[in-house]
Amino acid sequence: MPLMMKQVRRIRGLAGLLCCAFGMLLALTAPAGAQQLVDAGKEGDGSGGLAFVLMVVMVVAIGGSLFFMDHVRRNRLPQDEDQ
Numbered sequence: 001m002p003l004m005m006k007q008v009r010r011i012r013g014l015a016g017l018l019c020c021a022f023g024m025l026l027a028l029t030a031p032a033g034a035q036q037l038v039d040a041g042k043e044g045d046g047s048g049g050l051a052f053v054l055m056v057v058m059v060v061a062i063g064g065s066l067f068f069m070d071h072v073r074r075n076r077l078p079q080d081e082d083q
Helices: 004-032 047-076
Strands: none
Touching: none
């Protein structure tokens, strides 16, 4: 039975390695397909405002995710009983 468990672990490790390799391949090819979704360089049509709003949304999303990760980390730390 232990021999079978070793084989299952090897297969699981190989599957994980293949998934990581596939993810890296996708990450490397993604910039080739990137396109400019918002053109902020046009003069006079207000497209710079849309680019600014989208940048603010991105900054707020990143800040919110950092706040959430810190909140989760603090909740998992052992709490002092004297406080």
